[in-house]
Amino acid sequence: MNPEKRLRTAGGGGAETPRGEREEAGREVDVSIVMPAHNASCWLDECLQAISEQDFTGSMELSVYDDASTDDSRQKVEGWRTRLEARGVSVVISGHSSAQPKGVGYAKNMAISQSCGKYLCFQDADDIMSPHRVRLQYEASLLNPNALIGCRVQRLPEGSTERYTRWINTITQEQLMTQVFTSHGPTVVMPTWFCSRNWFLKVEPFDEGGKGVPEDLLFFYQSLRQGGGLSRVNQCLLVYRYHEKAATHSVTEETIWKLRVDFLQERVLSQWSGFTIWNAGKQGRKLYRCLSPANQKKVKAFCDVDENKIQKGFYTYEESKEIPKPKIPIVHYKAASSPFIVCVKLDMTGGVLEENLNSLQLKEGTDYYHFN
Structure with missing residues (x-):
């Protein structure tokens, strides 16, 4: 499903040019703001106004690729050309x-391939960047050339995704790496990405499978496979808009689940000889069923705090073709042994989960990983 690495010209027909060449020989700027657009007209004035107000003193360009809009998105961007170019932003x-x-x-691939910036600043057409975004993320990227750089966000409307927004803004630098298996998706969220062009080309283009494909999570995991880093500017540099038409709503939970399970098995479980699943309920059992047979055999126990589950004594894997069917013990978390895969949702237990983990003096990323 992945396209081969390539660069295209800026023509509407999308004719290809060899990788590494530019549309115009010698054309290069410091930062390309990469913007895919589809029926985004109602948001573009705010978005483009914010781009025109950047305090970055280097050279910038805005690269927009219109994906079959039926409104006047493309004309709206054209209408801003003079104002943007007057502020030193080529279009x-x-x-x-x-x-x-x-x-x-x-x-996104088309917008990148027609651009020429040494660094790429990803901007959704419905979001609004702060005046300092490009400058601060550019400075961070100079220090971390092989990393995806993010930032804190303000969600609009306020409170629309309270837990998710709090997670984006409060996870630590270490957790940017350790919480990559959670259902929230990339720990550096896509609308805030900033990276060098060289790193983007090393990873791969975005998956072009279309609607329902989590192209950001696929790229995110591939970047980590390549040894890429993650970092966040700890300032709010983006107004991240929530609305029903957002492309993320087309991606199913099961698609994300499978990607997460596969990456967990690849990155963590392949290194462990045995582990405990923290949650004997629906989510823990679902994870167990989705594991490879080899990793299922590594599960030493389920652990929980629910006495009703613990009193059952074990979980029987009825779908197994083995005879007798596997029976996995269910124990209290204090009687369980690390390492753990924690299948309890973060920030949903009033701090009880976090207190229980702390009581065992466990280190995240060594003794346990969060999966939900």
């Missing part, structure tokens, strides 16, 4: 007018 716009959009991954 590259292209797109296609097919009957159906080709998806966010395709539009």
Whole structure:
């Protein structure tokens, strides 16, 4: 499903050019703001106004790829060209007018391939960057050239995703790495990404599978596989808008679940000889059933705080073809042994889960990983 690495010209037809070449020989700027757009007209004035107000003193360009909009998104961007160029921001716009959009991954790849910045600042057309965003993330990226750089966000409307927003803004630098298996998705959230072009080209283009494909999570995991780092500017540099038309809503929970399980097995469970699943309920059992047979055999026990579950004594894997069917013990968490995969949702127990983990003096990323 992944396209081969390539760069294209800015023409609406999307003709390909060899990787590494530019549309114009010698054209290069410090930062390209990469913006896919599809029917974004109602948000573009605020978005583009914020881009025009950046305090970054280096050279910038805005690269927009319009993915079959049926509104006046492309014309709206064109209408801002003079104002943006007056502020020193060059503008590259292209797109296609097919009957159906080709998806966010395709539009991002096209916007990147027609751009020429040494660094890439990803900007969704419905979000608003602070005046300091490009400058601060550029400075951070110079120090971390092989990393995805994020930032804190303000969610709009306020309170629309309270737990998710709190998680984005409060996880530590270490947790950017250790919590990559949680259901929240990339610990450095896509609308805040900033990275060097060289690193993007080393990883791979975005998956172009279209609607329903989590192109950001696929790229995020591939970046980690390549040894990439993660970092966050601890300032709010983006107004991150929540609305029903956001592309993320087209991705199913099961698609994300499978990607997370596969990455967990690849990165963590492959290194462990045995482990305990922290949650004998629905989520813990689901994780067990999704593991490979080899990793299922590594599960020493389920642990829980629910006495009703503990009193059952064991979980029987009825779907197994083995005879007799596997029976996994269910024990109290204080009687369980590390390492753990914790399948209890964060920030949902009034701090009880966190207190229980702390009581065992466990180290996240060594003794346990969060999966929910």
